[in-house]
Amino acid sequence: MARMEARPKPVLREDWCKGCGRCVEVCARSCIAPGEQVNPGSGLVPISLRLDDCNGCGLCVDACPEPYALVAAGLAGRLAAARPPAPWAPPPEVPAERVPVPERRPLVLKGTHASAVGALLAGCRHFFGYPITPSTEGAELMAKLLPALGGTFLQAASEVATVNHMYGCGGAGRPSMTFTSSPGFSLMLEGISYMIGAEVPGVFVDVMRAGPGLGNIGPEQSDLKLACRGLGHGNTHAPVLAPATPQEMLDFTALAFELAFRYRTPVVVLADGHLGQMTGKVSLPRELARPGLPSWAVPGDAAHRGNLVCSLLLEEAQQERHNLALLEKYARVTAAEQRAELFRCDDAELVLVACNSPARTAKGAVQALRAEGIRAGLFRPQTVWPFPIRHLAPLLGRARAILVVEASDGQLEDELRLALSHAGRAPGEIRHVRRLGGVLPAEGEILAAARSLSAEVRQ
């Protein structure tokens, strides 16, 4: 008969024992009994040990739900000696690289495809998405092109799954994106709030369609308010870019990745159904990006092991500090990232304000108004959050009126009015041309509204 080796007996660390008694039953030698005395440290009643008959079988240790209450002897000494470690120091950031490339022949691409190409040039190799018209061609192009570049395309179970794949991939430090459209964007908002809270980068291209509900697949600027004011619960903001051409679909998607990692944030590229389908000339940038690896990431390696991606802060004071830090970040974004195109605004008395596809029609209208002798200009926000008030403010002295042209119920005008209000600016008259339901403002109706507004303010 083999001799049993002498095995270490368990050590009870009384302060950490919650007295659950799960070890009591497992001991064949009745070494363990429910305790009777309250432990002054924990306020609980730990079990009591009498180890005279203990054979060191270890079953009690395996039964203890607390990792450091009933432990093997060697561990007990180490635990007692354990001191708070030095604060966790994540490794240095591996910065993204920019690789110059020679000029290429311009491509002819539709908006969604231009956006997908922009993502690839920006170094995105992970795509997650759920098909929804009119955004799907972007996803289809990614499905076609990513395998050749060693990338990953995953058609998710839903938009809810999509945003959480992005949360994981972004948390692991990789650039990822999705294409979606309004109803799908609604579904992603919970996850976007988590991404903002946990400061996870990712790019959302929302090819907006008419709503509410299922609406239709015609173009509408239906999600301006969601993107600017409603990115899920909590005090959330994220950069929102508004392209107006296939070229900008490429450029802004690439820019979105840069902003996403610069500010550790999701970034929304708001397109509309018209722009998604619009084909045009697209020049390629003269440099490509090779992503780095942020120091805060959780890629599953030794250097980053102490990192945590999390939006949960149980202490109110800590959560408040985190919110204040996010607000400070929003302020930095607001200071640095306002973008707008000004078209014939220098001497404009009448400023049209429009973004996305309606801005192109408005631009045509400005040309026609100028030909009639009306000093009109177009102010086109390229970022709708932050609203580019800094670029608009200098125009307000000369401009006597603003005409907001949009395919929504005033969602852009609300952003404009809020920005003016926060800037303490009282503009002249603000009027609007609004179409809904998949109908875009036509040049004729913009011209009619502009002429009558212009005549009115001249009197």
Next chain:
Amino acid sequence: MSALYERFERHDHGRGLKAQATHYCPGCGHGLAQQYLAQAIEKLGVQDRTVAVSPVGCAVLLYYYLDVGNTQAAHGRAPAVALGHKLAHPESVVVSYQGDGDLASIGLTEILHAAQLGIPLTVIFANNAVYGMTGGQLAPTTLLGQQTTTSPRGRGREMGQPLRMAELIAQLEAPVYVERVALYDAKQRVRAAKAIEKALRLQVEGAGFSFVEVLTECPTHLGLSPVEAERWVKERMTPVFPLGVKKDVAATPWGPWPEPSFDPEAVLAAVGAEPLADGAAPARVHALPPAGELGFKLAGAGGDGAQTAALLLVRAAIDAGLDATHIPSYGPESRGGTSYADVRIADGQVLSPDASAPDALVAFNAPSLARFGPAVRPGGLALYDGSVIAAAPALDPSVRLTGLPITGIARELGQPLVKNVVALGALQALTGIFPEERFLSTIREALRKRPALVEVNAEAFRRGARAAREA
């Protein structure tokens, strides 16, 4: 030895006893399952590679304890987050740890799709038949008759029946290993620890998706002592949730995983970018006046090729140094409905891209001519397919209404599909917008991968142009 921190610095900043105590109630099964997980991580030597995804629920604070890369997911979404991590870095070992509300109720979609996707992940599912963190409400795994704060008279049939997740997952094709274990006695605990280790090892080996359901005790919300709770799991839960291996199959290991490429040449080739022709800017050869702009409408039924013709027009314009846009619109049918294309070409930038009052219309059928003919600008062109439109409607007398046997010419060429190129040839001849060679070279380039079609298309273009000149 295990992959647990020796001090829990995230637990109340490591103050006092909390530095080495969990936040779990006395006797809670989570503490055991998580220790077994930590021991398995240590034993397999994958602590540096492991990423743990915490759920919402009592186990949300897993990251207080596990000394690995940690992330915390929204309620029910842990498997989706885990997949994001795994696909970002396939060499990482990703564990999703979830409770029953998280996994079996709000997150049912995420767990089922992750399981059937089959990519190597390890999911530990703690089933205690009740919602713990929110205070003892009905769970999807609550037993029939079991009282909770939201089933105060016991769970009735009208509240649904308990979901057996291990069985549900096991009947999917992709998972390689599914087992249900318990913690109520020493034997079950040994099995539980082994199952968790095996589930993790299968991921390390790249075998596939594995799932361990652990029946855990929640003494607090069962209103029982920890020892009574162990008995309750054994006597009440296991008849409904039978223990054992539900699935254990060999599978072709996953991998090798794709390695992302950032090689500039590969990227440019993938997106179809080509070098500049001779490095020179394209010649601006066209008939547009300076700052001029033209609008075209190409309209017909699906299959007429209006969109392809529109895109050729746009490409030719861009190759001629102009700006151009195309917007399609379709009927709701997937095939065979209406198909309209708006094209605008500008010397400078196209402003408004729609062509509601086109300078030229190409109508492939009668409804298109009837609909868009009246919109053509005074002095503009309305070209239609005389092979299919017998009688054209009366239009503004200044509009040049031209019917040509577009389909007929294509049929003569033995290739009815080239009628859109016949129409482009005619359009070119009638407007002189570009030199003929500009169009032809665009067509040749578009068909570079199908050289057999080049000649018939070029001929279609020439025949269309000739017919227009002779008309």
